[in-house]
Amino acid sequence: MRPDSYVATAPGKVVLGGEYAVLHGAPAIAASVNSRARVSAESIAGDYNELCMPGFIDGVWRFTAKSDGTLVWLDSPPDAGAFALFESVLQSVGGMADAGIRLTLDTRAFIDNASGCKLGLGSSAALSVALTAFLTRQRGPALLPAALAAHKAFQGGAGSGVDIACAVTGGTIAYLCDKAAVEMLDWPEGLQVALLWSGKPAGTTAKINQLNAGLRNSAKRASLATLCAEARALLACWRTGNAAELLVQFDVYSRALYDFDRDQALGIFSAGHADVYAAARECGLVYKPCGAGGGDIGAVMSMDSTALKVFAERVRQHGYIALDTTLGEPGVQLDGLTH
Template sequence: MRCWQGCPGMAGRRPMIWTAAAPGKLILLGEYAVLEGAPALVGAVARRARVSVVDVDGGFRLRSALIGNEEIEFEFDSDGKLRFLSQLPPSGEAKLQLFRVCVEECRAAVLAFGNSMKPLRISLDTEAFFLEDTRQKLGLGSSAALTVSLIAALMARFGLLDARVPDKSLLLERAMSAHRKAQSNTGSGVDVAASVYGGVFQYQLNGKAGKPGIATHPFHLPPDLLTVAVWSGKSASTPKLVGMVNRLKDANPEEYNGMMTRMRELSRTGIGAIRNSDTPLFLKTVSEYFDAMADLGEAAGAPIISPPHREISAICRESGVQYKPSGAGGGDLGILFSREPERIRAAVQTLEKAGFPAFDLQIGTHGIQIQAVKKEQ
């Protein structure tokens, strides 16, 4: 493997600051069924997790709003395990579990490549994934975006990834491994793929040891399909909701399989409609997928279509707009879909009066971006 700039041998030059920024995601179609091999339609959004890495003298340091933006020190023990030397705030260890896993995995890769990981100052920024006033998490895949950004910055710094033309398949593999390890192997990985690749694309698990298969040709949403994201008013726990659905799978596999078959076919129909620029069929499929998510939640005893999502849906239907949650449901964000700008505007106006703020998240933004700039002395 070629050693890109940032590898050992840079002595005498100004140190570099390595930065990486990865987008969040919205799932347009295919929730839950994607875990059973169905295709899902996902779009990257213009909210980014940002990581910067720079060499320092002394020890390793971390700064993040997750722990109050206080700079803390850490080191590695003889087994390669990361250990924090500074006192962490309450719940700090849990909040930094993802960081720990990512850095440990990258350090192991650096050592395997024959390099050593020298002291760094690492800064993490996921502020774009929270509501500014209440600090609630929006549900845009912040942990996946942070995973991709952190691993990309570290791999680029130590010569395992070309910052100019990054090997995205390699980055996806590394990031998927770390994200699954940190999250106890739950989830489909669709959010990790969105953070790496960006754009709008079909995502499907291929069933081979859980490795993802990504459509080689990204989709373009039809020009007459309008989308707006809306906040349900509360954050949701995806692992909790998925766990409740998994209990239905164990208790009543026949009912569960029937629901997955229905959702799989709807997802295929909707993605086919996007491929053929058949917006009316896609809008019809969105409505049917909302109903399928509601039925799944009722059968599993899970609040997938929670009262806020039902209220938002009712307002949208009165305005002639289609709506569904994006992701596991329960809370977080949903998406309005329509072909008619005036209907979208009317729905948004009514929703905001009801306390459900709307966001233009620019679905289809670029994937991971990596830069290396010389640090000012």
């Protein structure tokens, strides 16, 4: 089957609990979102291929692929490492068998139209999963090992893989990094979550490196241990399906994340997150940064959807914007693939 006959898409994600802790043996909870990376192809004349990446960089770049998966660029990339994710995935899956193909890797759904900034919903992981699915024609749980390997190669081994797992499975998941184990979770009846975008990017890798350096000091490990314990308690509470009790546990977890941030000086609650956290507590709501923090996305939670809408308007003064996002979207899909 020619690759110009089907399309692969995969969702982004939001980490609802277990950030940082997931790298140290605790579970993370993540939900897929309705922003999707899309990989498609069309036939072109020539003995080479072309790459387009709308949402990341404008332009078309010609390349050929060797049998070992390495690429030869016929047009100079805009800068070193510009296409590192694409190259990592191709090398991980063994390259492309076809020539005369224009590949389009589209992540425009992850861009804020007004500012042109990425929203921080896991676009690189979603694209990595969609591209891996496109090239291997796999989907479902069988895709996870290949997608994890490809993205770890891109990140130099960093990261937990929760974003990859969520893009593969969709829905809401619990994820254990050391086993790459995924547990599908039911959404608790009555739990309402609104995502707020800070308007600022976050740097995950730098924060992880800073944390690892800080943990060489044994005095810094207590706050991490507490965070891990609360992440486990959060998952246990989620499994009960009791939304009221879960909100209480989310509040406890968010406080542990706040204390962890102060202890490790990571800036998780910077970029306005601390102000929104305080405002939420004044309103009887639960708020936490999602993922690395220090920008990107936060989640405000309640059982009252009207209260969330009112709060979203209030925090505009902090530069935060409510996203029109739905959670629990389907995982990776291959549309048009007949076998």
